[in-house]
Amino acid sequence: MTNLNMTVNGKPISIEIEANEYLAAALRYKLGLTGTKIGCDEAECGACTVIVNGTPVDSCIYPALKAQGAEVLTIEGLAQTWAATEPGVATEPGVATEPGVVTEQGVVTEPGSVTTPALHPLQAHFIHQGALQCGYCTPGMLMQSKHLLDHNPNPTTDEIKVALKDTLCRCGAYVAIMNAIQFAAEEMREPNAARQTVIPNLPATKAPLDVIGKPLPRPDAIAKATGAAKYTDDYAFPDMLWGATLRAKFPHAKILKLDVAQAQALPGVRAVLTHHDVPGSKNHGLIYNDWPVLCYDKVRYQGDAVAIVAADTREIAQRALDLIEVAYEPLPVVDNPVDALKPETIIVNDGTGHGNLLKHIHVEKGDIDKGFAEADVIIENEYHSPFYEHAFMEPECSIGRVLENGRIEVICGSQIPYEDRRQIAAALNMEEREVRVRGALIGGGFGGKEDIAAQIHVALLAKATGRPVKMLYSRHESLVSHPKRHATVIRVKTGAKQDGTLVASQATIYGDSGAYASLGDKVMTRAATHAAGPYAVPNVKIDCYAMYTNNPPAGAFRGFGVTQSAFAVESNMDELAHQLNMDPFELRRMNALRIGSTTSTGQVVKESAGLLECIRLVEQEVKRQRDSNLQSPVSKLQSWGFAAAFKNTGLGGGAPDKSAAEVEVFEDGTAEVRSSAAEIGQGLPTVLAMITAEELGLPYENVRVLLSDTDLTPDGGPTTASRQTFVTGNAARYAAKGMREILAETASEYLDAAPAQLTFKDGYVSQNGHKLPFAEIVKRARQENRPTRYLHEYFAPATKPLGVEGDMHFGFSYAAQAALIELDPDTGETHVLKIVTATDIGRALNPLALQGQVEGGIMMCLGNALTEEFIVEKGKVWSDLFAKYKMPSIKHTPEIVSFIVEDEISAGPFGAKGVGEISSIPTTPAITNAIYNACGVRVRRLPVDQDALLLAMRAGKLET
Amino acid sequence: MREFDLLQPKTLNDALEALAQNNATIRPLGGGTDMLVDLRARRVQPDTLVALQGVNELRGVTRANGHLHVGASTTIAEILKNPLFAPFNALRQAASVFANPMIRNSATIAGNIGSASPAGDMLPPLLALNAQIELVSRNETRVMPLSEFFLGPRKTAKRADELISSIQLLVTSNQSPVSNPQSSAFYKLGLRQADAISLVSVAVWLERDGEKIRDVRIALGAVAPRPMRATRAEEILRGQIFSETNLKESARIASTECSPISDLRASADYRRRMIAVYVRRMIEQAWQHF
Numbered sequence A: 001m002t003n004l005n006m007t008v009n010g011k012p013i014s015i016e017i018e019a020n021e022y023l024a025a026a027l028r029y030k031l032g033l034t035g036t037k038i039g040c041d042e043a044e045c046g047a048c049t050v051i052v053n054g055t056p057v058d059s060c061i062y063p064a065l066k067a068q069g070a071e072v073l074t075i076e077g078l079a080q081t082w083a084a085t086e087p088g089v090a091t092e093p094g095v096a097t098e099p100g101v102v103t104e105q106g107v108v109t110e111p112g113s114v115t116t117p118a119l120h121p122l123q124a125h126f127i128h129q130g131a132l133q134c135g136y137c138t139p140g141m142l143m144q145s146k147h148l149l150d151h152n153p154n155p156t157t158d159e160i161k162v163a164l165k166d167t168l169c170r171c172g173a174y175v176a177i178m179n180a181i182q183f184a185a186e187e188m189r190e191p192n193a194a195r196q197t198v199i200p201n202l203p204a205t206k207a208p209l210d211v212i213g214k215p216l217p218r219p220d221a222i223a224k225a226t227g228a229a230k231y232t233d234d235y236a237f238p239d240m241l242w243g244a245t246l247r248a249k250f251p252h253a254k255i256l257k258l259d260v261a262q263a264q265a266l267p268g269v270r271a272v273l274t275h276h277d278v279p280g281s282k283n284h285g286l287i288y289n290d291w292p293v294l295c296y297d298k299v300r301y302q303g304d305a306v307a308i309v310a311a312d313t314r315e316i317a318q319r320a321l322d323l324i325e326v327a328y329e330p331l332p333v334v335d336n337p338v339d340a341l342k343p344e345t346i347i348v349n350d351g352t353g354h355g356n357l358l359k360h361i362h363v364e365k366g367d368i369d370k371g372f373a374e375a376d377v378i379i380e381n382e383y384h385s386p387f388y389e390h391a392f393m394e395p396e397c398s399i400g401r402v403l404e405n406g407r408i409e410v411i412c413g414s415q416i417p418y419e420d421r422r423q424i425a426a427a428l429n430m431e432e433r434e435v436r437v438r439g440a441l442i443g444g445g446f447g448g449k450e451d452i453a454a455q456i457h458v459a460l461l462a463k464a465t466g467r468p469v470k471m472l473y474s475r476h477e478s479l480v481s482h483p484k485r486h487a488t489v490i491r492v493k494t495g496a497k498q499d500g501t502l503v504a505s506q507a508t509i510y511g512d513s514g515a516y517a518s519l520g521d522k523v524m525t526r527a528a529t530h531a532a533g534p535y536a537v538p539n540v541k542i543d544c545y546a547m548y549t550n551n552p553p554a555g556a557f558r559g560f561g562v563t564q565s566a567f568a569v570e571s572n573m574d575e576l577a578h579q580l581n582m583d584p585f586e587l588r589r590m591n592a593l594r595i596g597s598t599t600s601t602g603q604v605v606k607e608s609a610g611l612l613e614c615i616r617l618v619e620q621e622v623k624r625q626r627d628s629n630l631q632s633p634v635s636k637l638q639s640w641g642f643a644a645a646f647k648n649t650g651l652g653g654g655a656p657d658k659s660a661a662e663v664e665v666f667e668d669g670t671a672e673v674r675s676s677a678a679e680i681g682q683g684l685p686t687v688l689a690m691i692t693a694e695e696l697g698l699p700y701e702n703v704r705v706l707l708s709d710t711d712l713t714p715d716g717g718p719t720t721a722s723r724q725t726f727v728t729g730n731a732a733r734y735a736a737k738g739m740r741e742i743l744a745e746t747a748s749e750y751l752d753a754a755p756a757q758l759t760f761k762d763g764y765v766s767q768n769g770h771k772l773p774f775a776e777i778v779k780r781a782r783q784e785n786r787p788t789r790y791l792h793e794y795f796a797p798a799t800k801p802l803g804v805e806g807d808m809h810f811g812f813s814y815a816a817q818a819a820l821i822e823l824d825p826d827t828g829e830t831h832v833l834k835i836v837t838a839t840d841i842g843r844a845l846n847p848l849a850l851q852g853q854v855e856g857g858i859m860m861c862l863g864n865a866l867t868e869e870f871i872v873e874k875g876k877v878w879s880d881l882f883a884k885y886k887m888p889s890i891k892h893t894p895e896i897v898s899f900i901v902e903d904e905i906s907a908g909p910f911g912a913k914g915v916g917e918i919s920s921i922p923t924t925p926a927i928t929n930a931i932y933n934a935c936g937v938r939v940r941r942l943p944v945d946q947d948a949l950l951l952a953m954r955a956g957k958l959e960t
Numbered sequence B: 001m002r003e004f005d006l007l008q009p010k011t012l013n014d015a016l017e018a019l020a021q022n023n024a025t026i027r028p029l030g031g032g033t034d035m036l037v038d039l040r041a042r043r044v045q046p047d048t049l050v051a052l053q054g055v056n057e058l059r060g061v062t063r064a065n066g067h068l069h070v071g072a073s074t075t076i077a078e079i080l081k082n083p084l085f086a087p088f089n090a091l092r093q094a095a096s097v098f099a100n101p102m103i104r105n106s107a108t109i110a111g112n113i114g115s116a117s118p119a120g121d122m123l124p125p126l127l128a129l130n131a132q133i134e135l136v137s138r139n140e141t142r143v144m145p146l147s148e149f150f151l152g153p154r155k156t157a158k159r160a161d162e163l164i165s166s167i168q169l170l171v172t173s174n175q176s177p178v179s180n181p182q183s184s185a186f187y188k189l190g191l192r193q194a195d196a197i198s199l200v201s202v203a204v205w206l207e208r209d210g211e212k213i214r215d216v217r218i219a220l221g222a223v224a225p226r227p228m229r230a231t232r233a234e235e236i237l238r239g240q241i242f243s244e245t246n247l248k249e250s251a252r253i254a255s256t257e258c259s260p261i262s263d264l265r266a267s268a269d270y271r272r273r274m275i276a277v278y279v280r281r282m283i284e285q286a287w288q289h290f
């Protein structure tokens, strides 16, 4: 131990430190300055950026001792640096929050005014521009930006791109980030001018109501911009132990022997548990109970958990893992879904009783043979897509502890809190009421935090030791263990008449669902039901096989299977347009789903089908741009490409889709809305607060949101299938309406008017010029012993299972996109210059949050097309570091021109339907179609490989 | 993570003394951008690190006797900023695409050489500029051409008790009068626009005499077990008129001189082709710079 003396945010600090401790960890765990985030611990993501002696550093690889005598600035001290140059501005100093102090509630987002002067201009403009979503990258992003502006008071977008090149935002808020930095720079150049809250340049949407439809910042934005926001690893408890997991050594092997004696004997180790120590259900799983809590007979993928340890420190826990002896008998590795289906292949997992076949999904409509017989042109191709990684910036973390009364509490960032509770209780052989799951803020999910990660493990370890236990996955562990996007092989055959009318569409899809089911069958069902594209095709036959293999499990991932099938269908559609010599916009328009059309599953579209309008807007914009300026640099090829897509909102398929929300009103004129629905960056608290404020006639700032605490909030169901705005939004809306009706009873007596005639607006209840403050009504309602909270359980319109006549989904969102790319014919390198997008989401409840979802979805799908590939070789993960998984950074950000189509859906809250996934679906085929238009080569394998592309171009081949 | 000691010597002597203890698991630490990442990933496990940050003798860039003397601890960021590097365009270009501004503030030139990765971005420019490397230990100082320093992937001529103390670059060519203009260029090709690790990199240096290329050096990265010179390709151009035909031929030869491997990032064939494309593009670029 050495004494480290440094100044942190202006305050002298002295701590004891080991030579092998890094600054990020020292700040977080020794000083409680948890605003500095750790995303990778390998200098790849920039989340941990702090400023040391005026220079930004990746504090995760900065030995703490190097900061001896240094001035360190962290996010907690950022506001202060501005206030210091601004006399007279009051500010909160960057105080260390005591580790170990936790509020007794889940994620409460406090109301607050974002015009507060105590924010640094960067913080203020990040908030107003919507430059933060999940917020996990925000502290690093802000510190890096501060350094940029310190040295360059007026940076161009290109200069910003250079400076922030490796500071990653997986929510893809890059456009907003660039705008925010430029507005902040402007403000900082004129330090005496009052702060202007600049409304970002957003696409046109319908006129707003009192609250709904306004571009309001997120209620949790200030906390996220100042480093005060708490994610799971930001919590600490007295006497807390660190947990660690022993992962499988082989992708497929029998466990012959498991000996933990040596590990147990290591000083500082408090518990070592194996499958023998799982008192309840040995398996867990969202739909199928096929995933061992701790492996007992065999291991099925490299990330399988074999044993878990709790120890006094993280290092001791790691060392204990090395001491656990496991003898394996390796088994043959099944590494692709096509082999998995062959009868002679070894069975990896018999979770559903059908061997390696997790699920065969069949979609049929009309008569496929007759359809192809009628076709003048038939296009048939095979497409391949690899696994993809969510790469949420916050690695998984869970804390388990035993409460006074013997109950177990688990704090984690979960997309489905009530599901976690069910699975934890089952494994621990406890009643669900004995388990409390509290959601912390989530640093991105994208579908990757729906399954159990360490939630059960920390509960087991907490129970075994009686002490709080934290498990924080390293990036490596996160990469090898959690479910991915399905790798697929998709064969699509499309038949059309000479005039372009689609007559038949057939597809065979193999989906690699990896070692465990996760949500594999649902994901592949969506891939199948969307495999004819957003078109009315009379004859359809789709067979999809979701297979078990020894690869990492595959599950939910933004787009939910539709990303993969859309790439295949839209490539075929583009090829069809070329064969028929038709305009690709026209071909899609002719066949697009519209009111009265029937989908592949036999559902008649009755309302809210804005695809035609999306196509029209994109076509108009592309043609305008194409005519005005297409000057390609001589040595490069430039081209546009187009694609369309649709995506269901809600679970559908006959699954009961419900959510509950509770609204409580208080005598201070505020309200709180509660639901166990996860916020993964998409902006759910904003939407719930807005809906509640609108219905109760309260200012937006007067509504708090409490999410994800199974003791305090009713079940909101899973955050998946773009359903939360719709389902929980409706629950909140009806709860608020119910609350209003009760308050109206009280108010009607004092205002002498029928309850239905009262107006709730701006914090007052009024009638004919008489008005009473909302707060006053609440007070009086209480005196009258009326309830001040109202719970509503909302059931979405019923749906039918696949294969049963009727509506499989209650609604769909639609999108059309065009991409302008530039291709270097000598090297095959491809860049996306521009994306034009139009999205039909029913109603824009908050145009700012919506823009974030649209742009973020596009960035993610751009990665899907060009930069990302989660590589697994014979069951062994190659992409086991961020350095080996390249996601788009700010420098890949194209210009994005966005249009919003608001074709309202009657059952949606104010007409809204899902927005979370749709924008991330058509980008890939729009890009690959543009590549074809540039060089005449069809991309059949994702991601676009410059090597294969060049090879094909040089060999005069037509496809990769 | 394994525990280690961090020594922070203030003088070169102290640093060399520590290394002379000849402990097999003692390692110098520059900016740490390679070492500490490797350490965290448990790829290396030294007992002791000797941080060179505080050793003044290893800092500074000076010009004397027609040479630029570049201290080992010179950061990549400094190469971009310090006007003394202006004559060395290839080095500047490499620095400008090196990692990101934050890493550049820490990463040192000696660290890039010390890591001896075949894909190290500063290495082809240094080879093309005919850099000399100075190594010091408690008992001896030796200077050698950088081209002799790299023995294989991550293998170098440096002994465990030695430190890289400086790099020397010739500001004017010794075989030719000062009036002959010189120019250099560098390009790094990344996979899928992600330029963290080069698929191939190319640095060229030219000395012009009228319409002729009087002298030329071509260096390639990431296409052989160590950064290499493409000497046969140079021969095609040396002393010849700058012409499209020579250029093409030289580029073709360069692509046959290297020995790239196929891996998950790209095929050997693609890498060869890219060498041909970029040798040509870089020579054209350097020529246009005159």
Ligand SMILES: Cc1cc2nc3c(=O)[nH]c(=O)nc-3n(C[C@H](O)[C@H](O)[C@H](O)COP(=O)(O)OP(=O)(O)OC[C@H]3O[C@@H](n4cnc5c(N)ncnc54)[C@H](O)[C@@H]3O)c2cc1C
Pocket: A042, A043, A044, B027, B028, B029, B030, B031, B032, B033, B034, B035, B036, B037, B052, B072, B073, B097, B098, B099, B100, B103, B106, B107, B108, B109, B110, B111, B112, B113, B114, B115, B119, B120, B121, B122, B162, B163, B164, B165, B195, B196, B197
């Ligand atoms: C995010 C990221 C991006 C990167 N991008 C690039 C890139 O684009 N291009 C590129 O080339 N590299 C890149 N790197 C690798 C790394 O930054 C460089 O190799 C850098 O130059 C190493 O310098 P350093 O001072 O940090 O070396 P260190 O990590 O301190 O040391 C590297 C090695 O050199 C030895 N060493 C250091 N100094 C001396 C000395 N004076 N004498 C003898 N031996 C010494 C050390 O013992 C060690 O073996 C990247 C790294 C990261 C983390």
Ligand code: FES
Pocket: A037, A038, A039, A040, A041, A042, A043, A044, A045, A046, A047, A048, A049, A058, A059, A060, A061
């Ligand atoms: S760069 Fe430090 S945590 Fe990712």
Ligand code: FES
Pocket: A131, A132, A133, A134, A135, A136, A137, A138, A168, A169, A170, A171, A172, A173, A393, A443, A444, A681
């Ligand atoms: S807001 Fe940037 S990663 Fe989520």
